[in-house]
Amino acid sequence: MTDPALFRQQTAYTPAEQVIMDYIVTNPQEFLLLSIKEVARRLEVSEATISRFARHAGFDDFKALKNGVASQTLGPADKISASIDESGGDARAFMIQQRDYIETTLEGLDAAQFERAVGAVAGARRVYLHGKGAAGALAELLEFRLKRYGIAVERLASGGSELMEGLAYAGAGDAIVLFGFQRVPVEGQVLIDVGRRCGCTTVIFTDRMVQGGGQKADVILYTYRGEPRAYHSMTSAVALLDALVVAVGARLDGKALEGLDRIRDLKRAYAHLIPR
Incomplete structure (x- = not known):
């Protein structure tokens, strides 16, 4: 993984340039193997856009940009082997690839941001959750986990004006996790x-290492x-x-355990009617 600090800061990058930057940050090993034409084709931008990005980022040209990326130490999680890429439906290879993804996520983890997320969720009066498409499953999973701690949770509508229905009483002391x-x-x-x-307090889970323009969430994971x-x-x-859920449980300490114990006791009391 490449440190975003490699690129000139306090620069107004265009959306296309932000896509290029995010690609280099998260896939430096692959970037170094591609020509400017190949990068342009992969990201669906023009070669001129890549050249402009190189200059905006503080480099003379594309070659100098490559040299700058190459000068940084790359972590092992960025080196996904070609054999895995070509494995097709091989389950073992896919699982190894997922392990690499988790290692790359760990490399990019900002401990301070994670602690802020833990504090925001654990101390919230109410937690609002939002996810669209496949991300809706993550919102549902987080809702299930947090409710077991006794945290007040509301999963918001994925879209449309109904989204506003759940937000009518949101206020200071609440957390919004999205x-x-x-893209956001x-x-x-x-x-x-x-x-x-x-x-x-807004907390966002994202796969964009480099955030685009506009307002940003308070906490970025x-x-x-x-x-x-x-x-x-x-x-x-x-x-x-899941790491966030466990950390929130640790922060709540006895309160979280009490809630889990009550759930266990209720299940046992009615096991003859509602078996597990």
Whole structure:
């Protein structure tokens, strides 16, 4: 993984340039093997855009950009072997690839941001959750886990005006957790804005190491899900979500355990009617 600090800071990068930067940050080993034409084709941008990005980022040209990336030490998780890429439906190879994704996510984990997320969720008056498409499954999983601790949770509608129904009473002391992979959906942008206006802490799970323009969530949790054009699994996102759940339980300590004990006791009391 390449450190985003390699690129010139305090620069207004265009959306296309942000895509290029994010690709280099998360796939440096692959980037170094490609020509400018191949990078342009893979990211669906022009060669001129890549050349402009190189200059905006502080390099003379594309070659100098490559040299800058090569000068950094790359972690082993970025070196996904060609044999795995060509494995097709091999389950073992796929699982090894997912392990690499988790290792890459671990490399990009910001401990301070993670601790902020733990504090926001554990101390929230209410936690609002939002996920669209496949990310909706993550929101549902987090809802299930947090409710077992006795945390007040509300899963918001994925889209449409119904989204506002659940937000009517959001306020200071609440947390909004959303999932924005590849791009933050318009609903996510609305939630971030609502959070800023009403004093909620916003937490986003994202696979974009470099964030685009516009308002950003208060807390950003990065997960690596594969190359930009590849199949994107949820393995690393689920692993990070479970890490958050466990850390919140540790922060709540006795309160979390009491809730889990009550659930266990209720299951035992009615096991003859509702078997597991």
